[in-house]
Ligand SMILES: Nc1ncnc2c1ncn2[C@@H]1O[C@H](COP(=O)(O)OP(=O)(O)OP(=O)(O)O)[C@@H](O)[C@H]1O
């Protein structure tokens with residue numbers, strides 16, 4: 001089982017929107033997905049309430065019960081847990097960082113979000129969790145100096161996940177209906193973005209797992225042959 005968390009100190013950067021649509025894209029690719037909603041506002045619990053399908057479990061879990069909840073999910077055969085953390089939730093975000101294999105830090109292409117990303121990065125680094133940034137709500141044309149600056153800044157801060165996620169009504173409509181964008185408009189650009197994003201996250205998780213494996217032992221040297229007397 002792998003656990004990813006959407007975290008950033010900045011409210012409204014897109015944590016819940018992206019967490020729900022990535023969860024749906026991962027489910028469609030064969031993962032057994034569970035969403036843990038750490039936010040006291042329970043945004044994704046409400047999203048699940050609007051959702052007809054029961055294919056993705058969603059539960060509000062307070063930080064103190066997170067480890068126990070994860071152990072139970074692993075026993076049940078869940079393969080991917082997606083945690084949605086609240087904005088400015090110091091204790092909540094820290095709890096998510098401690099239990100996750102990867103923290104995804106979304107930011108919009110503006111100075112305030114980029115500054116908040118630095119603060120979040122410091123927190124993630126202190127906890128020792130792997131992390132990657134994501135640029136969300138980019139103008140759909142994407143040929144924009146602000147987007148370019150944002151992408152370069154996040155790349156320099158430790159890595160940017162592909163693709164750049166654009167600002168599209170599909171994200172808002174899908175959320176309202178309890179759907180992921182790949183369900184709401186499967187042929188749309190937003191759907192393609194979320195499938196691609198899940199692919200990037202999956203590769204990153206795989207690489208981290210490989211890097212953390214102990215190096216294979218070198219084969220033992222054959223014993224030197226004894227000289228015949
Ligand atoms: N790519 C996008 N395109 C269009 N709208 C978006 C996109 N991403 C997020 N939004 C909108 O931006 C607003 C904030 O998004 P969201 O609630 O997901 O952020 P958040 O980081 O979870 O906020 P909070 O910190 O308050 O939990 C919502 O109205 C959402 O619909």
Ligand SMILES: [Mg+2]
Pocket residue numbers: 015016017039043084085086087
């Ligand atoms: Mg949220």
